[in-house]
Amino acid sequence: MKDDSLNPASSRRSFLKQTGAATAGLVAGGLLSKTASALPPLPANPATPEAMPTRNLGRTGYRVGVFSLGGQAAIEQPNNDAAAVAIVERALDLGINYIDTAAQYGGSERWSQRYIGQVMKRRRNQVYLASKTHDRTRDGSLRLLEESLRLLNTDHLDAWQLHHITTQDDVDRIFAKGGALEALQQAREQKMVRYLGVTGHTDPELLMECLRRFPFDQILLAVNAADKHHLSFEEKLLPMAIEKQMGIIGMKIPSRGRLLSNWPAVGAYAGGKTQPGPLNIKEALYYVLSLPVSTVIIGCDNVGQLEENVKLAREFTPLNQQQLGALSDRTAPHAQDALFFRRWS
Secondary structure, three states, X not given: OOXXXXXXXXXXXXXXXXXXXXXXXXXXXXXXXXXXOOOOOOOOOOOHHHHOXXXXXXXXXXXXXXXXXXXXXXXXXXXXXXXXXXXXXXXXXXXXOEEEOOOOOOHHHOHHHHHHHHHHHHHHHHOEEEEEEOOOEHHHHHHHHHHHHXXXXXXXXXXXXXXXXXXXXXXXXXXXXXXXXXXXXXXXXXXXXXXXXXXXXXXXXXXXXXXXXXXXXXXXXXXXXXXXXXXXXXXXXXXXXXXXXXXXXXXXXXXXXXXXXXXXHHOHHHOOOOOOOOEOHHHHHHHHHOOOOOEEEEOOOOHHHHHHHHHHHHOOOOOOHHHHHHHHHHHHXXXXXXXXXXXXX
16 A cells, blocks of 8 residues: 655645544644645746736735636536546646636536546646635535545645635624634645635625635635626725735636627526627626736636637737726626626615
8 A cells, every 4th residue: 555644635634634523622722733744836837928918916926827717617517527627738738827616616526626636636836726615614614625635636725715705694604713714724824725815706895894804815706897887896895905915816707608799609607698798708808807807717618718718818908998988888788697696686
């Protein structure tokens, strides 16, 4: 049998198992010994500098390509290894150096992490790897982290984030004694995660409250060309994140296809929408890249979509205020479709 006693991944997983079994008093009292070695250097994809513009990921010191890969779409579909793994491999070949996933992507089988993990076996040092916990407790989150590290074939995450802050109850549970924030802090202390983040779609005030309570390193927020029409994230949340020098990652750029004029071609994410959207993918992407974000993530249905997005990122030039305003105006009749993820009641 192979001896894993000197394997950092095994060591950290053992620590997590011990933590899950430990009493709350032992964990809270800090009686668990540190088992993890120092984190490796930040990842570096040699193809990134020539592939697309890069920006600072807040105060992390990482230079991230403006287009990054989201772990949904084809990458969370069941029994889709050939297509999903091909997208991840090609993404790194094209210079993408940030991948986002979550314990919740792909259901109970966690397909997204499984597919990404197949590539991470060989190319972990080329990509900044971010995942999330949807559990609101410390112990539940640590169990999710243990399984995430195993499926992703790594001994650490570059970012671990609180997933999908939706209600005030989420915020209160996360920051309570025994809440998920304790798991994030403990994992960082134990060198299982490098940076901490928070994510959300529904209400900017909930995320602003999280930022008031804790100095997160990065934020993943849902923003697109329809943003200003309802519960705008651009108005107050984005400036607050900039002031705190956070890494800012934009998501829901094409709103799962609902913003796009060719919406039937974008896969399963158009929901019940029956009319084409007002924008093409270039317009949707350039709108958000013209905001002060570090990068954007988009899930892709196939390698062709991925290649198109990287090409657009490489050719990006910022839009001026007049152009941004015109795109926003065009989305107004589609706002509820485009912002389906926001709180509407």
